[in-house]
Amino acid sequence: MEDLLNNTDIIDVNIEDSITDSYLDYSMSVIVGRALPDAKDGLKPVHRRILYAMNDLGVTSNSAYKKSARIVGDVIGKYHPHGDTAVYDALVRMAQDFSMRLELVDGQGNFGSIDGDSAAAMRYTEARMTKAAEEIMRDIDKDTIDFIPNYDDTLKEPEVMPTRIPNLLINGSSGIAVGMATNIPTHRIDEVIDALIYLIDNNNANLEDIMEFIVGPDFPTGGIIFGRNGIKEAYESGKGKIKIRAKTHIEKTKQRDIIVIDELPYQVNKARLVEQINDLAKEKVIDGVYEVRDESDRDGIRVVIELKKDAMYEIVLNHLFKTTTMEITFGIILLAINNKEPKVFTLLELLHLFLNHRRTIVIRRSLFELEKARARAHILEGLKIALDNIDAVIKLIRSSSDTQVAKDGLIQNFSLSEAQAKAILEMRLQRLTGLERDKIESEYKQLLQEIEYLSAILKSQDKLNGIIKDELKEIKDKFSTERKTRIEDDYETIDIEDLIPNESVVVTMSHRGYVKRVQLKVYEKQNRGGKGKISGNTHDDDFIESFFIANTHDTIMFITNTGQLYWLKVYKIPEASRTAIGKAVVNLINKEQSERIMATITTTDFNDDKSLVFFTKKGVIKRTNLSEYKNIRSNGIKAINLDNDDELITAHIANPQTKDVLIATYKGYALRFPLEKTREQGRVSRGVTGIKFKFKDDFVVGAIMLENDDDKIFSVSELGIGKQTLAKEYRLTNRAGKGVIAMKLTEKTGNLVNVLSFNNNNLDLMLLTSSGKIIRVEADKIRDTSRNTSGVKLISLDKKDKVVHISQCQKEEKDLDDLEEFNV
Secondary structure, three states: OOOHHHHOOOOOOOHHHHHHHHHOOOOOOOHHHHOEEEEEOOOOOHHHHHHHHHHHHHHOOOOOOOHHHHHHHHHHHOOOOOHHHHHHHHHHHHHOOOOOOOOOOEEEOOOOOOOOOOOOOOOOOOOEOOOOHHHHOOOOOOOOOOEEEEOOOOOOEEOOOOOOHHHHHHHOOEOOOOOEEEEEEOHHHHHHHHHHHHHHOOOOHHHHOOOOOOOOOOOOOEEEEEEOOOHHHHHHHHHEEEEEEEEEEEOOOOOOOEEEEEOOOOOHHHHHHHHHHHHHHHHHOOOOOOOOOEEEEEEEOOEEEEEOOOOOOHHHHHHHHHHHEEEEEEEEOOEEEEOEEEEOOOOOHHHHHHHHHHHHHHHHHHHHHHHHHHHHHHHHHHHHHHHOOOOHHHHHHOOOHHHHHHHHHHHHOOOHHHHHEEEEHHHHHHHHHHHHHHHHOOOOOOHHHHHHHHHHHHHHHHHHHHHHHHHHHHHHHOOOOOOEEEEEEEOOOOOOOOOOOOOEEEEEEEEOOOOOEEHHHHHEEEEOOOOEOOOOOOOOOOEEEEEEEEOOEEEEEEEEOEEEEEEEEEHHHHHHOOOOOEEEEHHHOOOOOOOOOOEEEEEOOOOOOEEEEEEEEOOOOEEEHHHHOOOOOOOEOOOOOOOOOOOEEEEEOOOOOEEEEEEEEEEOOEEEEHHHHHHHHHHHOOEEEEOOOOOOOOOEEEEEEOOOOOOEEEEOOOOOOOEHHHHOOOEEEEEEEEEEOOOOOOOOOOOEEEEEEEEEOOEEEEEOOOOOEEEEEEEHHHHHHHHHHHHOOOOOOOOOEEEEEEEEEEEEOOOOOOOOOOOO
């Protein structure tokens, strides 16, 4: 043993370096040899080997189908030393019309389904290449590509395919390597080819120019892409995210609404989606689903979601998009292999790379065909010499003792090459006829033209580009398809404010969460004591609960009873017809279904000279700088921390002119104190005590901001009694007091509903009842009364009807008294 050790060279190796080197070798083997596609032909090694093996077997689009097992056997035996399952799975995917935008394998038998069903065993299925696969293989026998040794160095396989089809973008690719992954979406072939042709003519084209042609991915399963920003980001940087939704439509029956899914997002399993919807409906995560059925057939996808009688399809559909794979996020990573190196490409780089690949292929093919044409022309020149001297040639051949002597004689006597002499000796006697002589002359002339044409290609970039364009147009004509995936601008990314007229509107919101906007001018002014107008049609168990006045360019902040804040531009609220109930607010903001909107505040900016003041049912007040709410996430932010038994009642913006705060309670009390007594706090703080209650069952119903003693405070009770009182009637006290009587309450007045602050004479009053009636009254026609009084009758109410909300709006210059009563 000692002798053995003494005679053996022992090398010290650092184990960390050894592991690092080994891991890097393994990583590059996986990256280059298995998981990632080549940027030129868009194929991974296994796909390339499958197509090459099928080409070897002669399994073309016009041939008979061949057993998949035979194809897989050839692939793993000759080129791909891995398991047959991996190869068969790759072959199956190339035959699935829901996986590939342009199938490369024509399968016969069960090749799986969009429900996730596996393909039948490979001994049962058959396959052959499609015409598209043949275009990927076109010219492979013309020295257009390099061949490399197979795994055991007994055969050669193509390093890359000489594809005429921009396969990487058309069919996309996905794969996970070591430390990196690729996820390239599929595209419409017409758009990609149009972009390539434009790029040939405009080599300096930018991304915006290209996106005039390639508007975005086009998935084989259709669906809807929402938003263009993610598409542009992915094309520009190589990475981006897009949101894909299922395509649906609504069918209505006498009893209920039905949501029908027509198309699914890419790679979504239909059977799992149906199961997921059923489970969420049973667990009450999604309310309103009565039954889910899969009625899909050979004509297409049809998943029926039947709703309960009282369910609103907008709300259910919105929850389906939020909680199921009816909406997915597709992360785009344009990662591919180029010259054995992985790289994240931009869209322009991939297009240029394909065009450069095509130029290389056409040049190599032209060189191959030029050499072949020249060699044939050289032979024909020798045959022509022989025919011109046929008697002497025959005499020489007859007198020669063997073939070699005859060949040498032809070379020496007629100045021929060895190849020409050999061709003359192999020439049949039938070539001596006049017709055959004409054929040789004709073929020779055609060859000279071909040689001239091929030489011109190699000398002229314009001719080379022209050929590439012609071939691309030919591919487009063969495989042209309609776009399957619709692309829509994301609701949150559309900037259309400049196109929207800035006008006053009334925004109404029903108890069940339906919102709409209507032009303010449709509400005519009425005299005190009028009957009012119907503000909207609602469901039997619904009613108009609140309304507010705003301009279309304003930002609306929705603040819920739980203290969550959301915001939305007014013009994004749909303008409804006179008879419509509006749109569910949950489709406009991402609030929870259990949340109730308690305050809606409009603002034109988020300057730090303003503050947002919150009031809770238990008498808490909190003041926070408005600038802290200018960046709202799509799912809202927490605006105030509430005690467990408390909830938000209202909120207001305090301007620099705001001096005092007045808080009113259900039992008719009000407390006025300076705003400066409430210091500004952070966004998620709790606040401080604003008012204390004289009665245990009392609570806050409203609060207002005051600028001076001459501000008018309008109070209204449940039974339609109202009054105006100057602010100076309410004495100024400290925060956390019990307040003074704000309105004298009786059985004829009911309890206090709310209070409003008026600081100018250009405002009208609007009252809303539980039955949905709205009345508009000129505020300056209501006489001023003292604080401890009841007021005057403002609206005539039917039995069981009550005033539930009050608001204010600007006076209209135009007289609208001649308008007829209508449904908004």
